[in-house]
Amino acid sequence: MELGLVLAIIGAALATFVAGIGSAIGIGIVGQTAAGVVTEDPDKFGPTLLLQALPGTQGIYGLLTGFLILQRTGLIGGNPLELTVMQGLAVLGAALPVAFVGWLSAIAQGKAAASGVLLISKRPEELGKAIIYAVMVETYAVLALLMSIMILFSIRF
Amino acid sequence: MAIAKMHKVYLVGHQAEKERVLGLLQQAGMMEISDIREEDADCEAWAPLVESDQALEAVQELDTRLGEVRFALDFLNRYYPAKKSMLEALGGDRKRFTEAEIRSAAVGWAQLASQVYTDLRRIDEKLMMLRNEETRLQNLKALLVPWAGLNVPLEEIRASSAVRMELGTIPAAELPACRDGLSAAAAGAFVLEEVRSGRQESFIFLAYPAGSAEEVQTVLKERNFTRQAFPGLTGTPSDNLTLAEKGLAALETQRSEARTQAGRQVEHREALSYYQDFLTMERDKQQVVQNLGRTGSSFIMDGWIREKDLAALNKSLSAYETVEVVSRPPSEGEAFPVVLENNRLVAPFEFVTKLYGTPGPSGIDPTMALTPFFIVFFGLCMTDAGYGVVIALLAALGLWKLKGSEAVRKLMWVLFAGGISTVVFGALLGGWFGVEILGAPLFFNALADPMRMLVYSLALGLIQIFFGMGIQFYRNIRAGKVLDAVYDQGLWIMLLVGLLLLAAPPLSGIGRVMSLAGAAGLVLTQGRSQPTLIKKFLSGLLSLYSVTGYLSDVLSYSRLLALGLATGVIALAINTMAGLLGGSVIGYVIMVLLLIGGHTFNLVINTLGSYIHSSRLQYIEFYNRFYEGGGRAFVPFRLKARHLEVAPEGSETAR
Numbered sequence: 001m002e003l004g005l006v007l008a009i010i011g012a013a014l015a016t017f018v019a020g021i022g023s024a025i026g027i028g029i030v031g032q033t034a035a036g037v038v039t040e041d042p043d044k045f046g047p048t049l050l051l052q053a054l055p056g057t058q059g060i061y062g063l064l065t066g067f068l069i070l071q072r073t074g075l076i077g078g079n080p081l082e083l084t085v086m087q088g089l090a091v092l093g094a095a096l097p098v099a100f101v102g103w104l105s106a107i108a109q110g111k112a113a114a115s116g117v118l119l120i121s122k123r124p125e126e127l128g129k130a131i132i133y134a135v136m137v138e139t140y141a142v143l144a145l146l147m148s149i150m151i152l153f154s155i156r157f
Numbered sequence: 158m159a160i161a162k163m164h165k166v167y168l169v170g171h172q173a174e175k176e177r178v179l180g181l182l183q184q185a186g187m188m189e190i191s192d193i194r195e196e197d198a199d200c201e202a203w204a205p206l207v208e209s210d211q212a213l214e215a216v217q218e219l220d221t222r223l224g225e226v227r228f229a230l231d232f233l234n235r236y237y238p239a240k241k242s243m244l245e246a247l248g249g250d251r252k253r254f255t256e257a258e259i260r261s262a263a264v265g266w267a268q269l270a271s272q273v274y275t276d277l278r279r280i281d282e283k284l285m286m287l288r289n290e291e292t293r294l295q296n297l298k299a300l301l302v303p304w305a306g307l308n309v310p311l312e313e314i315r316a317s318s319a320v321r322m323e324l325g326t327i328p329a330a331e332l333p334a335c336r337d338g339l340s341a342a343a344a345g346a347f348v349l350e351e352v353r354s355g356r357q358e359s360f361i362f363l364a365y366p367a368g369s370a371e372e373v374q375t376v377l378k379e380r381n382f383t384r385q386a387f388p389g390l391t392g393t394p395s396d397n398l399t400l401a402e403k404g405l406a407a408l409e410t411q412r413s414e415a416r417t418q419a420g421r422q423v424e425h426r427e428a429l430s431y432y433q434d435f436l437t438m439e440r441d442k443q444q445v446v447q448n449l450g451r452t453g454s455s456f457i458m459d460g461w462i463r464e465k466d467l468a469a470l471n472k473s474l475s476a477y478e479t480v481e482v483v484s485r486p487p488s489e490g491e492a493f494p495v496v497l498e499n500n501r502l503v504a505p506f507e508f509v510t511k512l513y514g515t516p517g518p519s520g521i522d523p524t525m526a527l528t529p530f531f532i533v534f535f536g537l538c539m540t541d542a543g544y545g546v547v548i549a550l551l552a553a554l555g556l557w558k559l560k561g562s563e564a565v566r567k568l569m570w571v572l573f574a575g576g577i578s579t580v581v582f583g584a585l586l587g588g589w590f591g592v593e594i595l596g597a598p599l600f601f602n603a604l605a606d607p608m609r610m611l612v613y614s615l616a617l618g619l620i621q622i623f624f625g626m627g628i629q630f631y632r633n634i635r636a637g638k639v640l641d642a643v644y645d646q647g648l649w650i651m652l653l654v655g656l657l658l659l660a661a662p663p664l665s666g667i668g669r670v671m672s673l674a675g676a677a678g679l680v681l682t683q684g685r686s687q688p689t690l691i692k693k694f695l696s697g698l699l700s701l702y703s704v705t706g707y708l709s710d711v712l713s714y715s716r717l718l719a720l721g722l723a724t725g726v727i728a729l730a731i732n733t734m735a736g737l738l739g740g741s742v743i744g745y746v747i748m749v750l751l752l753i754g755g756h757t758f759n760l761v762i763n764t765l766g767s768y769i770h771s772s773r774l775q776y777i778e779f780y781n782r783f784y785e786g787g788g789r790a791f792v793p794f795r796l797k798a799r800h801l802e803v804a805p806e807g808s809e810t811a812r
Contacts, residue, residue, distance in 0.1 A: 050765070057766060064723055067730040076733055128512030128772075135773050139713065142770075146611075146719040153607055 005080055007088030008073045011095035012066040015148065019062025019102030026055025026110025033114040037121040047127050048117050054134045055110040058102035061145040065098045068152055081157050094151035101144030109137040160522050161496040162464040163791075165487060167457065170480035175449075175456045178480055179442045180256065181473060184803050186795030188470065189494055190460040193450040212446035219440040222267075225274040226433045230426065232277045236416055237423045252431070253804045259435060266432035273422050273429065280419045287412050291405065298401045300385070303360045304394035307352045312391045314362075321367050325377075325384040326358045335380040339365070342372035360385075427800075434798040445794055455479075461494050461791065487518075494791035497522045505570030506531060511790075513776045520785030521632060527775045530621050531571075534774055536578030537614070538767035540603060540721035541728055543590035544760050545579025552576055575767070586610065587721070590756055591728025603718070604725050610718045618714025618778065619657075622707065625782030626650055632783060644682040651675035653707060676701060710778045716770055724763045731755035 034048035069091055070076045073083060083091070116130030166188060170178060182188050254262070304324065314322045327335055332351070339347050347365040354360075365373050390397050450457045462470060467484055474480050487493045495515050497507045499522070506528045516522055539545060552573035559565055583589065585600040593602075603610040626646045633642035652675030658668025683700035684693035731752065738748040796803060 053762070053765065054769075057762070060727065060762065061723065064726045064730070067733075068726055071729075071733075131769055132513075132773060132776060135769050136777075138770075139716065142716045142719045143712075145723070146715050149607060149719070149722060150611075 001080075002082060002084075002088075004083030004085050004088030005073065005075075007085065008069055008083055008091040009075070011088075011092035012069040012075075014092070014099045015062045015069065015095040015102075016066035017062075018099035019065075019106065020059040022103035022106030023056050023059030023062075026058070026106035026108075026113070027052055029107070029110035030055060030113045030117060033117045037117055041121065044121060044124070047120050047124065050127070051113045051116050051120070051130060051134065054113050054131070054138065055106045057138060058098075058106035058109075058141045061098050061141060062102050065095060065145065065148045065152070068149065069095065072152060072155075072157070083157065087155060087157060090155045091152065094148050094155065096148075097144035097151075098141075098148040102141050105137055105141045105144075109134050109141075112137050159498045160516065160518065160520070160788075161498045161791075163461050163487060163493040163496070164464050164467055164484045165459065165491075165493070166462050166467070166470070167459045167483040168474070168480060169455060169457045169483075170477060172451065172454050172456055174477050174479055175446070176442070178474065178477060179445060182794055183438065183442060183796055184256075185470070185473060186793050187466040188460045188462045188794060189792055190445050190448055190458055190794050192448040193457065193459055194448075212443040215443040216440060216447070219436055219443060222270070223433065223436045223440060226270050226429055226436060229270065229273050229277050229422070230429055230433060232281060232419065233423055233426050233429075236419055239426065252800065253802045254431075255804045259801070259803065263432070263435050266428055266435065269425055269428055270432050273425050277419060277422060280415050283415050284412065287408050287415070291408050294401045294404050294408070298398060298405075300387075301394045301398050301401065303353045303355070304385075305353075305398060307362060307394050309362070310392050311387045311394065311397065314387075316367065319367055321363075321365055321370055321373075323363045323384055324352075324361070324386070325363070325382050326360055327377075327380055327382045329354060329357055329359045331380040332359050332361075335376065335382070338376035338380065339363075339373060342376045343369040347373070430800040434801045437797055441794070441797065460794075463496060463791075490519075492789070493518050495788035496791040497524060499524050503528050505567040505574075508564065508567040508571055509772055509775065512772060513780070514786045515788035515790045517785045517788040520788065521628065521783065523775070523780065523784055526624070526628060527779060530617075530624075530779065531771050531775060532574050532578045533582075533617070534717060534771040535575035535767050536580075536582035537586075537617075537717040538720040538770055539575075539579040539724055539763055540582050540587040541590065541724050542580045542583025542587065544724065544728075544756075544763070545576050545581075545583050547576075547760060548579060548764060549573055549576030572764075572768075575771075579767075582721075587725050588728070591725060591732045603721055604729075607718060607722060610721070611715060614714050614717040615711055617717065618711045618774075621714075621774070621779050622710055622782060623650065623653075625779050629783035644678070644685070648675050648678040648682065649707075652679060652704070656704075710781070713778055714774065716774075720763070720766055720770055723766075724759065727759045727763075728756065731759065 030048075030052040034044075034052055037044050037048060067076075073091065074081045113130075113134040116134055119130045120127050168178070182190070307324075314324055316322070332354075336349055339349060343365045346369070348363065350362040352360045352362055363373075363377075387394075387397075392400075445458075448458065462484070464486075471482055474482055495518055497504075497510065497516075499507060503525050506524050509527060509531055510516070510522070510524045536545070539548075549572075552569045555569040556566060556573065559569065584598065586598050586603040588598070601609060626649065630642045630646040630650075633639070633646070652672050655668045655670070655672030655675055658664045658671065661668070679700055680694070680697040682697065684696035684698075687693045687696050735748045735751045735755070738744045738751065
């Protein structure tokens with residue numbers, strides 16, 4: 001296997017696991033807070049679960065970028081392209097925005113969503129606002145995903 | 158798009174008719190009753206005439222009774238959960254009564270409630286006592302179990318003048334050393350029987366002459382002996398164990414008896430829930446009374462009502478001879494409670510508006526303006542026709558089945574519209590469950606040409622932002638602030654359009670002129686509220702920096718592309734993974750499960766994401782241009798009943 005292709009595979013792996021780690025931590029943070037709130041009021045399970053799901057998207061964006069890399073380089077389908085080292089590096093570069101922004105933004109979003117859980121524990125009618133606060137963080141993960149995809153589509157193989 | 162016109166209403170009448178007027182208002186549910194004491198401007202003249210009405214005691218009394226009914230219902234629901242389907246829980250099924258029927262039934266309900274309450278309270282106490290007794294017996298049992306092998310009646314284990322006997326535990330490792338120590342201390346005249354040897358502890362029976370008690374105690378202390386006494390118990394430990402077992406069985410019988418007794422009250426649950434509603438109704442009424450003013454024999458209240466309900470209010474109150482209604486539109490700058498009014502198609506989207514907050518009385522209801530954008534954005538964030546069909550079908554099913562909660566129905570409407578939009582944009586730009594079953598997308602494949610899609614996304618963003626500025630322009634004009642409209646919106650639009658034209662070569666000349674003129678205008682006008690000429694110029698210059706805000710707002714719409722791609726690519730990934738399977742029966746089964754599970758997951762996650770991000774684009778990027786918040790939602794005084802419904806006087810009661 002050529003080095004170029006290996007670099008592309010590393011890129012796909014990075015996008016998936018770095019962003020995935022972030023989501024796992026983020027969801028964990030929200031889960032801890034939510035569990036505390038639900039001990040007091042089990043009826044809050046639904047809304048807190050909704051907030052807990054929010055930092056999960058970064059992991060999905062990472063997976064999606066990883067999948068796109070495998071698809072673009074022909075690794076899925078069984079006919080891998082012959083990538084030069086430079087092409088491989090470019091693909092690896094494409095993975096970086098979603099990997100790193102995904103990782104850190106998921107943690108930050110987890111914290112915002114955990115505070116949102118506390119907000120709705122006192123004021124359940126303000127669920128919408130709690131969600132919006134968490135989604136403000138998500139914007140940057142979306143932008144990173146966008147850049148990863150754009151780079152990936154702009155590389156000529 | 159409108160905020161309903163409100164009128165301030167004053168009601169004056171005779172005390173004798175107060176209760177009935179309040180009942181009528183509660184049923185009509187169209188008037189918000191304010192606290193008369195906050196009415197300082199108008200109240201000055203009356204202040205000496207009016208004292209605030211005190212209904213505190215009545216409220217407390219009703220609250221106590223409500224507490225009792227709630228206790229009874231909670232108790233019954235705990236042991237005999239009411240069977241109700243999710244539909245009922247969401248929808249609710251109410252029984253109709255006329256006012257008179259309620260009044261006559263309430264007497265019976267009150268008696269029933271107090272009887273049920275006393276009964277259930279007694280059972281509750283009994284159950285509590287049984288629980289305590291059970292804990293005691295369980296603890297005793299745990300203590301006795303290790304001693305089951307001891308064949309000595311417990312009452313005989315005591316200290317006499319000649320011999321002392323003791324039970325206790327000692328760390329297992331210390332046992333040999335203890336034995337040695339004791340034979341030295343009591344000179345061999347002692348009995349040490351190990352009743353049971355645990356892994357860490359030994360349970361021992363000790364007997365020794367009273368004469369050597371002191372020495373023995375020293376040895377025992379050294380070896381960490383812990384004494385165990387069973388005061389008050391007679392018979393051998395195993396006798397006592399049997400007794401405890403019997404006691405526990407008897408408790409269980411008593412408990413089930415108590416529960417059966419409680420079960421006899423289940424038939425009253427329905428009546429109790431009606432009574433609960435009745436009490437809540439009365440309590441709410443008495444709470445409102447506290448907001449009223451009174452003189453010796455008259456009452457006065459004030460509040461807000463929608464202009465269009467005014468005639469109905471006058472009509473329904475005309476039956477009351479002494480009641481006089483006076484109303485007026487809100488005075489300039491007076492804050493009135495806000496009701497959003499939209500036609501039936503748009504009204505569900507008030508759900509989106511209210512998630513953010515209530516617009517201020519002098520603001521504008523953004524519902525109508527955001528509805529088309531919301532629908533389009535939702536569809537673009539999903540961009541899969543197959544998912545759209547599923548969402549629309551599920552929402553339609555919800556609309557058909559869930560008759561109850563207004564909020565849930567609104568959400569279903571919003572999702573239905575979003576689902577239809579998803580079908581349209583999925584057919585134009587994406588696939589069906591990630592596959593191009595029906596040939597290529599009708600417009601172009603967003604997945605294959607994301608750059609083109611990005612341009613469209615940003616263009617949509619520009620349209621919405623310009624539209625928002627247009628609304629503010631219109632608001633300024635309508636408020637007579639023509640100059641503000643020209644300076645704050647007109648010049649910005651000129652600058653932004655100019656900058657856009659710069660990118661289109663044949664028009665870049667016009668673009669240059671427009672953007673320069675716009676920028677110059679902004680520098681000259683944006684500092685107009687500053688006192689000195691230099692400050693005017695500086696803050697005008699600084700205002701140009703806001704161009705970055707417009708830029709980032711437009712770029713924010715790129716999420717439409719990103720989220721649309723995310724849905725499509727994940728669907729594709731699920732299909733690809735499923736495609737690798739197959740070949741054997743098990744393979745096909747897993748393939749089908751993977752397809753169903755994967756697409757369901759993708760659908761749920763992306764519906765949530767699409768809803769949230771479409772809302773966010775309204776709240777942050779769109780509202781920013783024109784929205785004025787800080788309103789207080791209109792809360793009419795109305796029935797808050799879950800189980801009963803009040804039919805108008807004289808009408809037939811159904812069922």
